[in-house]
Amino acid sequence: MHSKQQFQNFLSRTISASATAALAIAIVFVLMVVATQSAQAQTYQVIYNFTGGGDGGGPSGGLSTDVGSLYGTTRYGGIEDRGTAFRLTNSDSGWVLTTLHSFLGSRHRDGTLPVARVIFGPDGGLYGTTEFGGAGRNTCGCGTVFEVKPASWLVWTETVIHHFSGGSDGYEPLSEVVFDPAGNLYGTTVDGGEHAWGNVYELTPSNNGGWTESELYSFTGGSDGGDPWWGGVIVDGAGNLYGTTVYGGAYNFGAVFQLTPSGRGWTESVLYSFQNGGDGLRPYGGLILDQLGNLYGTTTYGGSGGGGTVFKLTPANGNWTFTLIYSLEGGAYGSQSKLAMDAVGNLYGTTNVDGLYGHGRVFKLTHGGGGWTYISLHDFTGGSDGGTPNGPSLDASGNLYGTASLGGAYGAGVIWEIRR
Numbered sequence: 001m002h003s004k005q006q007f008q009n010f011l012s013r014t015i016s017a018s019a020t021a022a023l024a025i026a027i028v029f030v031l032m033v034v035a036t037q038s039a040q041a042q043t044y045q046v047i048y049n050f051t052g053g054g055d056g057g058g059p060s061g062g063l064s065t066d067v068g069s070l071y072g073t074t075r076y077g078g079i080e081d082r083g084t085a086f087r088l089t090n091s092d093s094g095w096v097l098t099t100l101h102s103f104l105g106s107r108h109r110d111g112t113l114p115v116a117r118v119i120f121g122p123d124g125g126l127y128g129t130t131e132f133g134g135a136g137r138n139t140c141g142c143g144t145v146f147e148v149k150p151a152s153w154l155v156w157t158e159t160v161i162h163h164f165s166g167g168s169d170g171y172e173p174l175s176e177v178v179f180d181p182a183g184n185l186y187g188t189t190v191d192g193g194e195h196a197w198g199n200v201y202e203l204t205p206s207n208n209g210g211w212t213e214s215e216l217y218s219f220t221g222g223s224d225g226g227d228p229w230w231g232g233v234i235v236d237g238a239g240n241l242y243g244t245t246v247y248g249g250a251y252n253f254g255a256v257f258q259l260t261p262s263g264r265g266w267t268e269s270v271l272y273s274f275q276n277g278g279d280g281l282r283p284y285g286g287l288i289l290d291q292l293g294n295l296y297g298t299t300t301y302g303g304s305g306g307g308g309t310v311f312k313l314t315p316a317n318g319n320w321t322f323t324l325i326y327s328l329e330g331g332a333y334g335s336q337s338k339l340a341m342d343a344v345g346n347l348y349g350t351t352n353v354d355g356l357y358g359h360g361r362v363f364k365l366t367h368g369g370g371g372w373t374y375i376s377l378h379d380f381t382g383g384s385d386g387g388t389p390n391g392p393s394l395d396a397s398g399n400l401y402g403t404a405s406l407g408g409a410y411g412a413g414v415i416w417e418i419r420r
Contacts, residue, residue, distance in 0.1 A: 044362075044378040046385060047095045047417045048088055049409040052077050055097055056084035057412030059403035061117035061176065062337060062391035064126070070393075070401055070415065071100075071126055073114035077412070078102030082112040082133070085126065085148045085158070088415055095415075100126070100156040101148050105133050110158055111144035116176040116230065117393075118148065122183045125149035127161075129173040129187060134163040142166040143173045145187065145203060145211075161211045162203055166192050168215055170199045175232030175286070186216075186241060188228035193218035197226035197248070200233060200241065200259060200266075216241075216266045217259055221248050224268055225255040231286010231297075231338055233259070242271075242295060244283040249273030253281035253302075256295065256313060256320075271295075271320040272313055276302055278324060280309035284336040290345070296325075298335035298349060303327035307354050308334030310347065310365060310372075325372050326365055330354025337402075340394050348377075348400060350389040355379040359387035359407070362400065362418060377418055382407050386414040 050057045056074030063072045070088040078084040079102040087098045105112040111130030118128040126148045134144035142164040148156050164170055170189025177187040185203040193199035197219040203211045219226045225245030233243040241259040249255030250273035259266045274281045280299030287297045295313040303309035307330030312323040325347070328334040334351040341347055347365040355361035359382035364375045377400070380387045384407065391402025400418040408414035 043418050044385070045417055045419075046408060046414045048097055048415040050074060050077065050412040050414065051410045052412035054078060054102070055099060056086060057410075058405050059413050059415070060115045060390055060405050061403070063393045063401050063403065063415070064117055064120060065393055065395045065401065066120070067396070071118050072403060072415070073116070073118060073128060074413070075113055075115055075405075080104045083114045083130070085114065085118055085128065085156075098154070101158040103130065103133070103158075109134055109163070110160055111146060112141075114146075115174055116232070119177055119179070121147065121179060121185070123149070127177050127179075127185065129175065129177065131172050131174055134160055140164070140166045140171075142171040142192065143189070145173065145177065145185070162213050164189065164192070168192075168194050168199075168218065169213055170201060170215070173201075174230055175228065176230075178233060178235055180235050180239060185211075186233050186235065188232050188243060190227050190229055195220045197221035198228050198245070200228070200243070217268050219245060219248065223248065223250055223273075224270060225249055225257050229284045229286075230336055231284070234287055234289050236289060236293065241266075242287050242289070244286055244297060246282045246284055246300075251275050254283050254299070256283065256287070256297070272322050274299060274302075278302075278304055278309075278327065279311065279322060280327075285349075286338045288339050288341060290341060295320075296339050296341065296347060298328075298337075298339060300334055300336055305329035307351065310335075310339070310349065326374055328354070328363075337390050337392075340392050340400075342394055342398055347372075348392050348394070350391060350402060352388050357381045360389045360404075362389060362392060362402070378416075380404060380407070384409060386416060389416070392418075 056077035058075040063070045082103040082105045085101045112133035113131040118126040130144045145162040171192030172190045175188045199218045200216045202214045226248035233241040253274040253276045256272040280302035282300045284300045285298045299308045305327040307328035310325040314321045339349045356379040359380040362377040386404025387406040389404045392400045398420040
């Protein structure tokens, strides 16, 4: 990890090694850093500072966007300090935050500790998960899937559509959820299931307004993978599901998997097993899918730079080909969020504790000339600009938005914007 202190130590060693020449090099290098920071400051800005009080604090998921508004969750804060779901709206007077729901914990069965971003459902509601809570006192409290739905612009109501039991249906639903075209909802749990290595679940809506939960696949922790984490699953046009596990696979360094509908059940296949070489290991962040059916994702560790990797999986004749796009630097854990892709195929991502100041960065990868070019869009200081970023998400104009779990004016995290 490249911290500010390490950077200063590096300059000191360089200057003392060769007084005149090294001093000149160091001065030029510092001027380049200052210029980079100045350029970043023209595009990066904090648009909301969480206080850690009623508005929430510690946002650890990304954001969903619609015209003029951003939606997300915070891990703590709110009425009972159990987390919130929020909307941030751009108005003539600036950005205005509205708390859509304050989670009240197991005592009220609505869940606690929402860590994933919320997703728009077919009915216009927001759907998400809480890691814990959702049951009565002295019972499981193993997490929930919830909906927050507008009764009016200012009033939203929260409904739990599934309480996890900690058994075969799973435990700790850390991931965001996804819908298929028929309105069925899918997600993963990091624990529980038949083998205690997590599972993939489906929630099917019924005519009476309820939901029926089904376990699609329970991981064994072996060659099939184990512990699907933040990323959940994604759906292609044929109804296949894709996701990542941070353990298991052929080498126990994590895997990319596919679930295919097969009769009344689902068939799981591993598309790639990470080897802890140049390919990286522990793909916490999940996957995205482009229009050609290629999968893109990140690993949190490994690669030649030690800070994880960005990779691509390409389908061909029933097989999948792994391509290393970029090895992230830093020697510390890198990305734990999904990538975002713009209309021309550029990739955007975040890392957690690397960057110039050791508090993470937002990066861009552009494709051309047979390779990929890496650009750092912002290096977080851990101060007023935030630290440990999550996201990013793109709006219709190509502007980039995300959250940072730490830092800001009150130390409770921020919502940030990088304008195109």
